[in-house]
Amino acid sequence: MKNIKILLTILIVISFSSVTIAQESDQKITLKTDSISVLGNCGMCKTRIEKAAMLEGVKTAVWNQETKILTVVYNPSVVSNEVIQKSIASVGHDTELYKAEESVYNQLPGCCKYPRKE
Numbered sequence: 843m844k845n846i847k848i849l850l851t852i853l854i855v856i857s858f859s860s861v862t863i864a865q866e867s868d869q870k871i872t873l874k875t876d877s878i879s880v881l882g883n884c885g886m887c888k889t890r891i892e893k894a895a896m897l898e899g900v901k902t903a904v905w906n907q908e909t910k911i912l913t914v915v916y917n918p919s920v921v922s923n924e925v926i927q928k929s930i931a932s933v934g935h936d937t938e939l940y941k942a943e944e945s946v947y948n949q950l951p952g953c954c955k956y957p958r959k960e
């Protein structure tokens with residue numbers, strides 16, 4: 843009988859903790875994940891692009907050198923896809939929505955001068 847009581851207590855504790863976990867994952871659903879096409883060449887570009895994308899409200903930003911796709915996880919109530927793209931364009935990298943200024947692009951190191959679409 844005592845064993846059953848202990849078992850019941852354990853079950854109750856487990857069900858309470860799973861409710862807490864469910865609530866936490868509900869909060870995570872408010873984060874958005876977007877894939878953005880960003881032009882660049884090398885590892886230096888990757889560092890520059892990801893740094894520019896890490897604005898307030900951005901949880902993770904990972905740029906794939908092969909596919910030229912940036913995957914961002916962000917809180918849409920703090921920052922937007924457009925603002926992130928503008929920030930990346932401002933450091934010299936063309937995104938699907940914004941082109942970098944010619945003068946900024948020209949200041950990139952030689953290895954980072956990716957072929958631009960016209």
Ligand SMILES: [Cu+2]
Nearest residue numbers: 884886887954
């Ligand atoms: Cu580069």
